[in-house]
Amino acid sequence: MSLEAALRYHQSMQSTVGNTRQTTGHPSGFRTYDSRLEPIAAKVFAQERLSADDGLALYASRDVLAVGWLANHVRERMHGDVTYFNVNRHINPTNVCVAACKLCAFGRKKGDAGSYTMALDEAWATAASGYTEAVTEFHIVGGLHPDLPLEFFLDLVRGLKERFPKVHIKAFTMVEIAFLAKRAKLTIKQTLEKLRDAGVDSMPGGGAEIFTHRVRSIICDHKIDGEEWLETARLAHKMGFRSNATMLYGHIEYDEDRVDHLLKLRALQDETGGFQTFIPLAFHPENTPLDHLPVTTGLTDIRQIAVSRLLLDNFAHIKAYWQMLTPKIAQIALRFGADDLDGTVIEEKIYHDAGATTPQGMTRKELCRLITEAGRVPVERDTLYHAVTRTEDSFTVAV
Ligand code: SF4
Numbered sequence: 001m002s003l004e005a006a007l008r009y010h011q012s013m014q015s016t017v018g019n020t021r022q023t024t025g026h027p028s029g030f031r032t033y034d035s036r037l038e039p040i041a042a043k044v045f046a047q048e049r050l051s052a053d054d055g056l057a058l059y060a061s062r063d064v065l066a067v068g069w070l071a072n073h074v075r076e077r078m079h080g081d082v083t084y085f086n087v088n089r090h091i092n093p094t095n096v097c098v099a100a101c102k103l104c105a106f107g108r109k110k111g112d113a114g115s116y117t118m119a120l121d122e123a124w125a126t127a128a129s130g131y132t133e134a135v136t137e138f139h140i141v142g143g144l145h146p147d148l149p150l151e152f153f154l155d156l157v158r159g160l161k162e163r164f165p166k167v168h169i170k171a172f173t174m175v176e177i178a179f180l181a182k183r184a185k186l187t188i189k190q191t192l193e194k195l196r197d198a199g200v201d202s203m204p205g206g207g208a209e210i211f212t213h214r215v216r217s218i219i220c221d222h223k224i225d226g227e228e229w230l231e232t233a234r235l236a237h238k239m240g241f242r243s244n245a246t247m248l249y250g251h252i253e254y255d256e257d258r259v260d261h262l263l264k265l266r267a268l269q270d271e272t273g274g275f276q277t278f279i280p281l282a283f284h285p286e287n288t289p290l291d292h293l294p295v296t297t298g299l300t301d302i303r304q305i306a307v308s309r310l311l312l313d314n315f316a317h318i319k320a321y322w323q324m325l326t327p328k329i330a331q332i333a334l335r336f337g338a339d340d341l342d343g344t345v346i347e348e349k350i351y352h353d354a355g356a357t358t359p360q361g362m363t364r365k366e367l368c369r370l371i372t373e374a375g376r377v378p379v380e381r382d383t384l385y386h387a388v389t390r391t392e393d394s395f396t397v398a399v
Contacts, residue, residue, distance in 0.1 A: 030073075032066035040310075044070050050311055055259035058307045064299055071306035071337030075318070079339045083376040084317065084385065085367045088137035088343035091126055093118045093156060097143030099222035103209065103248060105287035107143045117145065120152070124159050127167075134390070136382045137343070138164070140171035141206055150184040150191065154198040161199035168201045168383040174232035174243075175207030178224045188235050196239065202383055203236055205244030205279055211264050212257045219251060219290070226261075230268055237274025242384060244319075245275050249304055250283040250296035258304075262311045269314045276385065277317040277340060280304045282324045301329050302336045309337030317385070322362070327370055334374040340381075341367055 030041055036057045043050055050058075058067050094117040097107030108115035118126065127138055138160060157169055172180070172195065181191035209219060211226030224232070236243055247261050269275045282296040282304075309318045319340040320333035330341055344362055364380065371378040380388040 030066070030069060032063050034061045034063040034066060037061055037063060037066050037070070041066075041070055044074060044310065047313075049313055052259050052263055055262065055307060055311050056255055058310060059255040059258065059303070064303050064306075067303060067310075068306045068336040071309040072335055074309050074313075075337045075339055078316070081375065081377045082339065082379050083334055083371045083374070084340040084379055084381045085364075085371065086137055086343040086381050086383065086388075087135050087364055088139050088383075089127060089135045091123060091138055091140045093123050093140065093142045093153075094145050094148065095143050096145045098146050099144050099220065101220035101223060102289040103219040103251060103283065105284070110146060117148070120155055120159055123156055124163055127160055127164060135167060135344070136388060137168045137170055139204055140169065141173055141176065141204055144176065144179045150180045150186070150194065153180060154194060157195070157198040157200055169199055170202045170204050170383050171195070171200045173204055173207035174229045174236070175223050177203070177236075178228060178232050188232055189239070192236055192239055192241070196241070200241075202241055202276075203233075203243035205246040205275075205277070208246045208261070208265075209248045210253045210257050211261045212253075215251075215253050215257050219248075226264070230264060233274070234268060234272060237268075237272035242274055242276050244277045244279055245315075246279045246281050247308075248281045248283055250300060251285070251290055251293055258307075259311070262308065266312055266314060269312070273314075275315055277319050278308055278312050278315045279319040279321050279342075280308050281321065284324065298329050298332075301325050302333055305333040305338050306336045322370075327362070327366075331370045331374050334371065334376050341371060343367070 030045075032038065032041070040050060040054045040057060043054070061067055092106075095106050095108050096110050096115050096117055097104075099107065100109075101107065140156075153172070157171060160167070160169060177191055177195070178188060181188050184191060186194070207223065208226075208229055209223075210216060211229070213225065216223070216226060233243055233245070245265050247258065247265075249258055265275065265278065280301075282301055283290075283293070285291045285293045285295060305318060305320055308315075312318070317340050318338045319342055320330035320338035321342045322330035323342070325333065330338070334341070344364060344367065368378040380390070382388055
């Protein structure tokens with residue numbers, strides 16, 4: 001369904017007699033047995049910004065259905081039933097990494113068993129092998145390789161643009177960009193300029209993890225710190241790049257760390273407006289040095305989606321990344337604040353090295369079924385949230 005058709009459908013549903021959903025005013029359907037949620041609900045209905053204390057109350061509340069109700073209210077106010085997905089392909093050019101983040105099951109030291117680095121031809125062939133469903137996006141992230149120069153990554157991107165000129169290239173986390181800049185002895189801005197000239201269109205949101213120093217010094221002490229991540233994103237946005245933002249939850253962080261993380265992203269978004277989507281990432285401990293920690297539960301996952309939707313009032317989209325959450329939880333999340341399911345992905349490596357048991361890819365048809373069965377309206381998007389219209393053998397993007 002096109003975006004216009006989906007929005008028309010949403011409007012017609014809003015005006016249907018007997019439809020109790022309201023998009024303005026004080027909705028009558030809200031009920032909670034947690035009195036601390038009442039003033040938060042009043043703010044949500046008045047479209048007022050929530051505070052750090054509100055965020056902590058949302059995390060602490062036992063009435064997770066009421067928290068989800070509020071998040072769903074905001075989600076429907078913003079998007080109606082529209083739920084986005086895209087047709088993308090992941091490319092992880094190398095898993096060799098100088099950092100040894102305790103959160104990670106993907107990175108390997110050079111020469112270790114299981115380490116790999118794609119030659120350029122191999123990376124381009126990998127891109128082509130997932131092209132059969134007419135992907136609109138390549139999502140490219142990898143390890144911090146000690147030897148690969150910036151020029152290798154510029155060639156990689158140039159080669160992809162030559163071969164697949166219509167495909168949007170969303171490449172390199174803020175952590176990778178800062179690392180490449182340091183290796184090339186360039187400023188972040190100079191590095192971003194080179195990436196832009198080579199054909200990078202936007203950035204993914206990875207590497208943010210949790211910004212607070214206490215947590216970061218334990219789970220990823222060799223990475224750039226939280227302030228550097230935010231500063232790199234700030235520079236990218238000021239140069240006109242759009243990016244996503246993530247948060248890795250479910251390890252050693254407290255609710256205070258999560259709230260701090262979300263509010264720092266919200267503050268930067270106020271400043272730049274450059275973030276498109278927030279993606280809460282559930283920690284997968286298997287095959288990491290933190291494998292003694294339990295995996296997140298379904299309630300933790302859907303609460304995280306809901307709190308994100310409520311605190312990040314200036315983010316257009318909240319993504320339920322089905323690869324990490326499982327398709328079943330991601331589908332439920334579409335009723336708890338999420339409006340995006342990510343994409344077909346094709347060959348996800350990073351979370352599968354950490355024990356994810358989800359499929360490594362999904363077809364457009366399967367994604368649409370998940371969304372439709374959740375009572376939502378699937379809309380295929382490109383990376384920048386333009387609706388994609390397909391015919392048998394081609395697609396066009398509404399701009
Ligand atoms: S999380 Fe990223 S930076 Fe850290 S070890 Fe893994 S690949 Fe390297």
